[in-house]
Amino acid sequence: MATYNANGTARDPLAVAATASKAGTTSGTTNHVIRRSAWQNRSSLSSMQFNDNTLGPVFKNEGTGNEFGVEFSTEIAVRITGARVYKAPLAAGATYVTLWSIAGVKLGEIAGTWVSDAGGWRTLEFATPVAIAANTKYIISYYAAGGFWAQNDWVYNGMDFIEYPFHIGRYEEGAEGKSGASRVGGGVESGHIFPEIILPHNYYIDPIAEWDYSLPAAGPGYMNQFPNGQSSFQFPVGVFYPDPPFIEDYMSIGVNTMCGVPITGPGYREAILAAGCDVWGAADGETTVPEMVQSDAELAAHVKGYFLWDEPDMVHNYGSPDQLWTSLQEIRRVDSSRPIILNLGKWSSRSISYQWAPVGATVNQMNENWMAYGEIADIMSLDDYCITDTRMGIWAYPKMVGKLQQMSNGRLPIWSYIETCPVEGSDPTPVQVERCAWACLIAGAQGIIFFDHRFASAQYTQDFASLLHTPAMRAGVQALCAQIQSVAPALNAAHQDLVTSVDSSNTTAGPMGGTFGVPIHWTGRSVGSTRYVFVQAIRPGSTTATFTVPQAAGKSLTVLGEARTITANSSGVFVDTFSDDYEYHLYRWTV
């Protein structure tokens, strides 16, 4: 422990200064381990899979066992803990996950045994993680027991695959031979050997890395850093860029935060004051907004932060990280008492794009931008409207949260955008909006923003307050807002590993995003002596899930909003059903 006394000074242009200090004694540590696989936060497994009709792996069987791997490097020195492997249903027998040097030296290995089952992602980790050097090529492979494996062709042919800190080079054939991408053993009956043959295909082996990180992670109390930035409401539920005539109506149904608002524009000030809502003002790269906020005490009470830039990673609104830094600096020099949020476009979540910026940028360059964006703001969000997209769905939204956490190394709170009107091919129902919101909240979102701009099309008239004018959506969103506020203390609490295991009975539903079955995602929260576990089926389909929650042993759990209770046995085990796509349950009990 050590004492500190931090003295801050703010000096205006007339050299009038104010000072403040904060003294204390150090305690604890912010060191923590970041753990990540190459694919876990990517909502599209590859450009190939997004662009063709292959929504999951193809299962192959060409004889007895063989070795399948992938060559990769990492931008920083990390420890490889093992890998996720997509097990083919019929794969059975001994298997191994092995980390190799590029020269074929075994650096780590873990053995396992598979049985014939429904297949799916399996994690095999080394007894001791293996440290690897930065920017050095390695190969991680697995032995496909029985010769059954999962594959998608040509995935690595088009471009590099980059998910920080992983880098998988694209397949190339040059004068010196083939390079990059996936590795296969010597032949279909070659067994568990160093995979030397270079191919462009994806064999569904996903390396897992961990590394130490010393900046503090986001968590409860994060917003207390900003004296004028704390929400007036228990939980921010907002709408993007509403027009002034609708602000009061949004507020009346519980949409409490107006995000990306051009508050210097006609009618906004009066509409904001009349509604009593919170506002995140669109800075638009100028100081006029923070200047206005600072010098207008009545308005300032409602402004909780600034909206730095909308989709700087997309062609139509491109902003380089340097440009964003400049914009942020201009705001901070006028007002550093409020946080700044940055919203990215859809492609960052998919790590693919034909619309990324600047024009002509490669995925490698763009990945650097995405990671750089993650260092700039105080809160991040992205908008990828795909609730009813045929290749995507609600399951992608938790991955978006994860991807933003990845970009910021867990340093920033994440807000989620959800469409409440037809947009970009998605046209959700009120129930889908509700379930999408819970998908985001369970994944850790600390704010929800609705996108409600219905653009004119052959099918629809333009309406920039669509949900307000669509009775079913309006009622659904109003109920959702009330529901979120009713459990806001839990949503604002830190995630706790209250669930020690969960099994889903449905392992056979159709492929979606490379995952078979209907997995369950969940979060646990504690507020005083009250415990919450929020769970959701995070692929379409029905299933029955068995949960083990030790702290619920022998307890009667209230299932919020469903007028029922469920009792956990003396080991904390209970079973519940999910009869509809993306159904969720909210459990509450007292310890």
Next chain:
Amino acid sequence: MPTYLYGPNAALDFDSGLPLQDTWGTIYAPSDNYFTAPLTPISMIGLPMDRVNVRNGVTESFKLEGYPTVMWKSADVDNPIVISLDAQGGDVPPGGTSGQVLTKNSEADFDTEWRAVTEYTTADTWEQVRVIVMADGTVKGIPVWAEPPVAPAKPGATPGSTLIWLSWTAVPEGRTYKLFRNGQQIYAGASLAYVDRDVQNGASYQYVVIAYDQFGQRSPESPLAVAAADASLNVAPKVQVTTWPAVLPSTGRGIIRVCASDAEGQEMLLTLSISGGTITATRDPSVWIYQA
């Protein structure tokens, strides 16, 4: 019978205070039945004619879908404006279709120079339309009952250091306002407040406000307000030092912020010093990284 308005000087900037041309205003009907009506502006607020109540020819079929907020703007100030008030149905000049604006004065041009009216708002069923010409030459049809707003009261002008806070009271039918400093417009919008930062301490400034209704009709000027920015009124910034986490760590790194705000919205220079541990500046001028 549809009716057309012809304004040879429609593009004059009425806000400039220039007198309107004597020749302003001709109304004529199709079928070569020209007639001339002397049109006298009722004030210098963008209303170039006095209650030109143009009754549409076929009441039932004439339904302006709202008022055309911008029907057409002349690219050439010397060109006259001809506007069709027959938005739907009724007779249409040769070569044209209803709801369009003609851009030329010549009869011959009627055949070729029609342009669509593109902007309408909510449905309306006016039977009588007053035609006004805006300061920028835009021609509008508005309800005949729409009177221009009354003059706003004298605006409040509170001096500070390097700025003057201005506020004004809404007037009935006032939708937007323009604020003028020493005769130059410095704000246009719906707000009832503005902070003028383009001032020098010690100098005196005069302000007036003009209100506009939903149709863009202008009120008379408000009474004059006078204020002078004064360095002696400067308000010190407010500052607070915060950390994340709330208690800085013994191991690992923490965040220290200098959170400042300034009632005048001035740019500030933020600095931080520390006893115990080390700090590293970042690209964010309000954030430092701490290590014990």
